[in-house]
Amino acid sequence: MSNEFVNRRNIQWFPGHMAKTLRLIEANLKNVDVVLQLLDARIPLSSLNPELQRLTASKPRLYVMNKADLADPVLTKAWQAYFRAAGAGCIAISAKQKGSAGQVRSAIEAELRELLEKRAGKGMSGARIRVMVVGIPNVGKSTFINNFAGTTRAKAADKPGVTRGKQWVTVGNYDLLDMPGVLWKKFDSLETATNLAFIGSIKDDILDIEELAMGLVAQMQTVYPDRLAQRYKLSEELVTELGPWELVEAIGRARGMLVSGGEVNTERAAIMLVDEFRASKWGRITLETPPHREEQQDGNEQPSV
Numbered sequence: 001m002s003n004e005f006v007n008r009r010n011i012q013w014f015p016g017h018m019a020k021t022l023r024l025i026e027a028n029l030k031n032v033d034v035v036l037q038l039l040d041a042r043i044p045l046s047s048l049n050p051e052l053q054r055l056t057a058s059k060p061r062l063y064v065m066n067k068a069d070l071a072d073p074v075l076t077k078a079w080q081a082y083f084r085a086a087g088a089g090c091i092a093i094s095a096k097q098k099g100s101a102g103q104v105r106s107a108i109e110a111e112l113r114e115l116l117e118k119r120a121g122k123g124m125s126g127a128r129i130r131v132m133v134v135g136i137p138n139v140g141k142s143t144f145i146n147n148f149a150g151t152t153r154a155k156a157a158d159k160p161g162v163t164r165g166k167q168w169v170t171v172g173n174y175d176l177l178d179m180p181g182v183l184w185k186k187f188d189s190l191e192t193a194t195n196l197a198f199i200g201s202i203k204d205d206i207l208d209i210e211e212l213a214m215g216l217v218a219q220m221q222t223v224y225p226d227r228l229a230q231r232y233k234l235s236e237e238l239v240t241e242l243g244p245w246e247l248v249e250a251i252g253r254a255r256g257m258l259v260s261g262g263e264v265n266t267e268r269a270a271i272m273l274v275d276e277f278r279a280s281k282w283g284r285i286t287l288e289t290p291p292h293r294e295e296q297q298d299g300n301e302q303p304s305v
C-alpha cells in the first residue's frame with residue numbers, strides 16, 4: 001500500500017464547499033467568544049484539522065473528543081493529559097449520551113473564566129456566550145448540538161460531506177454557531193488519511209474498500225490482535241502471523257463468505273470488516289497513542305495544540 005492509497009483515485013475529499021466553509025469560519029470568528037473543535041476520540045490527532053488550527057489560533061479554543069464511548073478509555077485519559085500538558089482545554093464526551101452537554105458547558109465556562117469575570121465586572125453577566133462548533137465530517141457535530149439544545153434542531157447527516165449552511169442555535173444563554181464539517185487539502189501522512197477513512201470521515205464511495213479493510217486489519221494486528229482473534233474465532237497466533245490481505249481472506253472464510261469454487265468474496269469480507277469496526281464490534285479501540293511532546297516538535301508533522 002503506498003501513499004497513493006487515496007490520491008490515485010483522484011479523490012475529492014476537499015470539494016469546493018469545504019473551501020467555502022473555511023472562508024465562512026474565518027469570516028465568523030469575530031462573532032464568537034470560543035471555538036469548540038470536535039475531535040474523534042479514536043483518532044484525536046488525525047481528526048485535528050490543521051487548517052482549523054491555523055484559522056482559529058487567535059481565539060480561545062476547547063477540544064472536545066467525541067465518541068469516547070467507542071474509544072479505549074485508558075488512551076482517552078492519556079490524550080486528555082497530552083492536550084492539557086500543551087495548555088489546551090480538552091474534554092472527552094459521548095454526544096449521544098445525556099450529560100455531555102453539561103460537561104461541555106462547564107468546560108467552556110472554565111475556558112472563558114477571565115472573559116466572564118470581566119463581563120460580570122461590567123454588569124454584563126447576562127451576556128450571551130457565543131460558541132463556534134467546528135470539526136471534520138461525521139465527527140458528531142449535529143449530534144452534539146442536538147444534545148446541547150435538547151432538541152433535534154440540527155440535521156444529523158448520515159454521510160460525510162453533506163453540505164449544510166451556517167446556522168445559529170440558541171440555547172439558554174448560549175448561541176452556538178454550527179459549521180459544516182471540513183477536511184483539509186493535503187494530508188501530511190498516509191496514516192492520517194487512512195485513519196480518517198477508517199472512521200468514515202472520507203466518503204467510502206471514493207475509497208477502495210478492500211484496501212481500506214486491509215489497512216485496518218494491518219493496524220489491528222499490531223495494536224489489538226486479540227480483538228480480531230476473539231471476534232472472528234481465529235487463533236491469536238494466526239492473526240499476528242498472516243499478512244494483512246491473507247488475514248482479510250481468512251476472516252472472510254471464517255465467516256463463510258465464499259463464492260463458487262471456494263474462493264473468498266473479499267469485497268464482502270472487506271465491507272463487513274469496516275462496518276464492524278465502525279460499529280465498535282471489536283470493542284473500544286483507539287488507533288493513535290499520544291506522541292511524546294519532544295517527538296512532536298522534532299517531527300513537526302502534526303499540528304500543535
Ligand code: G4P
Nearest residue numbers: 066067068094095096137138139140141142143156157158
Ligand atoms: P456531523 O454532524 O459531524 O457530520 O456528525 P453527526 O452528528 O451526523 O454524527 C455522525 C454519526 O456519528 C452518526 O451516526 C451519529 O449517531 C454518530 N455519533 C455522534 N456522536 C456519537 C457518540 O458520541 N458516540 C457514538 N457511538 N456515535 C456518535 P450514524 O450512524 O451516521 O447515524 P445514526 O444512525 O446514529 O442516526
